[in-house]
Amino acid sequence: xxxxxxxxxxxxxxxxxxxxxxxxxxxxxxxxxxxxxxxxxxxxxxxxxxxxxxxxxxxxxxxxxxxxxxxxxxxxxxxxxxxxxxxxxxxxxxxxxxxxxxxxxxxxxxxxxxxxxxxxxxxxxxxxxxxxxxxxxxxxxxxxxxxxxxxxxxxxxxxxxxxxxxxxxxxxxxxxxxxxxxxxxxxxxxxxxxxxxxxxxxxxxxxxxxxxxxxxxxxxxxxxxxxxxxxxxxxxxxxxxxxxxxxxxxxxxxxxxxxxxxxxxxxxxxxxxxxxxxxxxxxxxxxxxxxxxxxxxxxxxxxxxxxxx
Numbered sequence: 203x204x205x206x207x208x209x210x211x212x213x214x215x216x217x218x219x220x221x222x223x224x225x226x227x228x229x230x231x232x233x234x235x236x237x238x239x240x241x242x243x244x245x246x247x248x249x250x251x252x253x254x255x256x257x258x259x260x261x262x263x264x265x266x267x268x269x270x271x272x273x274x275x276x277x278x279x280x281x282x283x284x285x286x287x288x289x290x291x292x293x294x295x296x297x298x299x300x301x302x303x304x305x306x307x308x309x310x311x312x313x314x315x316x317x318x319x320x321x322x323x324x325x326x327x328x329x330x331x332x333x334x335x336x337x338x339x340x341x342x343x344x345x346x347x348x349x350x351x352x353x354x355x356x357x358x359x360x361x362x363x364x365x366x367x368x369x370x371x372x373x374x375x376x377x378x379x380x381x382x383x384x385x386x387x388x389x390x391x392x393x394x395x396x397x398x399x400x401x402x403x404x405x406x407x408x409x410x411x412x413x414x415x416x417x418x419x420x421x422x423x424x425x426x427x428x429x430x431x432x433x434x435x436x437x438x439x440x441x442x443x444x445x446x447x448x449x450x451x452x453x454x455x456x457x458x459x460x461x462x463x464x465x466x467x468x469x470x471x472x473x474x475x476x477x478x479x480x481x482x483x484x485x486x487x488x489x490x491x492x493x494x495x496x497x498x499x500x501x502x503x504x505x506x507x508x509x510x511x
Contacts, residue, residue: 209257210241211250211277213269213300221269221299224315228268228297231316235323239266244273254280258289264510265292266322270300271351275489278332278350281507285346293508295322304490305351308416308431311511322511329505330431331415337486339494349489350507352419352426355478355498356392356410357441359485361385361420362492382420386450391443394480394496398438398473407443412487413476413500417460419487424460428470434504438476440469475501 210232214222222243232239240262242253254265254277267277274296281288297318298306305311312318332348339345361382391407415431417424429437441453444467456462463470478484480496 207262208237208239208264208266209254209260209262210239210266210268211244211253211257211273211280212241213244213250213267213273215244216269216273216300224299225268228299228315228319231319234316235319237319237323244269244276248276250276251280255283255288258292261289263289263292264295266295266297268297268299270298271303271305271490273300274298274305275347275349275351275491278489278507279348282348287506291508293327293510295510297322300490304418304421305416307418307422308351309509309511318511325511327508327510328432330507330509331434332503332506333414333436334501334503335486335488336499337488337494338497340492345494347488347493348503348506349414351416351489352412352414352487353489353498353500354410354412354414354419354425354487355394355480355484355496356408357385357389358410358412358419358425358487359492359495360389362485362487362490382423382454386446386454392481392484392496394478394484396440397477398471399475403469403471404440404442408480409441409443409449411438411440411476411478413438415502419490423457425457427460427463431509432505434502435472435474436476436500436502438469438471438473439463442467442469475499 244250250273267274312321334348335353336346391409394408395405396403396411412425413436417426417429419425426437478496478498484496486495
């Protein structure tokens with residue numbers, strides 16, 4: 203595809219402001235690769251989506267997100283106006299400079315900005331699925347958003363809310379590990395009614411349920427180790443109520459290795475849509491952000507976005 207109309211959306215606040223400090227190095231890498239581009243810095247929540255829509259309507263055919271997974275989620279949502287796709291021939295590239303880096307792990311983007319730039323430019327365009335989720339936002343209103351990696355309800359929403367309240371100065375792995383351990387100690391399972399493709403899977407206390415395209419969340423945990431981004435299905439993992447010792451010393455290490463799917467407290471399946479009815483304080487994790495909670499409806503949008511990288 204043409205690289206003549208590239209636009210870069212930069213979140214300078216990501217990684218505790220390190221992205222702003224590193225932007226000259228990132229820009230130099232783009233220029234060294236001969237990429238002709240325009241760029242904008244975000245100034246607050248959902249500005250990345252607004253910038254993306256502006257660039258797509260101007261005719262830019264490659265939008266590159268520079269920031270964390272939350273920035274990438276906003277950029278993905280910028281490819282849509284409600285349910286209508288904007289710039290149908292445009293593609294997304296992603297340079298991960300944030301704390302968690304889970305989307306980068308999923309799609310195989312190098313962490314080094316210069317290598318990531320070369321990776322984006324040299325990679326072919328490939329269509330990938332997106333998830334679409336409807337939930338109750340933190341203002342108590344029903345809202346719809348898209349996601350590219352993983353969404354979940356329960357413990358992971360609690361962890362993301364906790365980690366996002368901290369400075370993340372420990373870096374991605376340690377920030378999420380510490381947040382996970384603290385949440386595991388205090389968290390109480392929520393009663394959830396979960397259905398996949400209109401078939402009720404459980405109606406009982408659940409630690410968490412995650413669904414998505416990607417493998418990783420929580421700073422390197424392989425929550426959905428068998429997920430594919432282009433198979434037209436959501437991978438779903440349900441962690442049923444279990445003891446805290448089992449969570450801390452058996453399941454947590456297994457999730458980092460991606461070897462948890464055969465455990466008795468785990469249900470793993472695939473489907474095109476999922477609904478979760480739960481207690482009002484069951485929080486939603488959406489690509490590393492915490493925008494609201496249950497009740498939640500998710501569905502797969504097959505090959506809804508073009509990815510370059």
